[in-house]
Amino acid sequence: MNNCYVCGKQNLNKDEIGITKKLLGKNEQRMFCLSCLAEQLEVTEEELADKINEFKKEGCKLFE
Numbered sequence: 393m394n395n396c397y398v399c400g401k402q403n404l405n406k407d408e409i410g411i412t413k414k415l416l417g418k419n420e421q422r423m424f425c426l427s428c429l430a431e432q433l434e435v436t437e438e439e440l441a442d443k444i445n446e447f448k449k450e451g452c453k454l455f456e
Contacts, residue, residue: 394409394423395423396408396424396425396428397422397423397424397428398424398425398428398431398432399425399427399428401425404423404424404425407426407444407455408423408425408429409454410444410447410454410455411440411444411447411454412424413454414447414452414454415429415433418454426441
């Protein structure tokens with residue numbers, strides 16, 4: 393479960409898991425690394441990193 397569904401990157405970090413669940417749904421079983429999630433959502437990795445920081449500042453429990 394801690395591997396990227398697309399590229400197979402192992403041991404995804406808590407931010408990669410958190411942003412996947414935040415944007416695709418808490419019940420999402422397929423996890424994505426930042427690069428593959430950005431490609432899937434047609435955004436840049438930098439945009440995802442900005443959203444992660446935004447969610448952290450808001451106190452989102454997925455990023456604790």
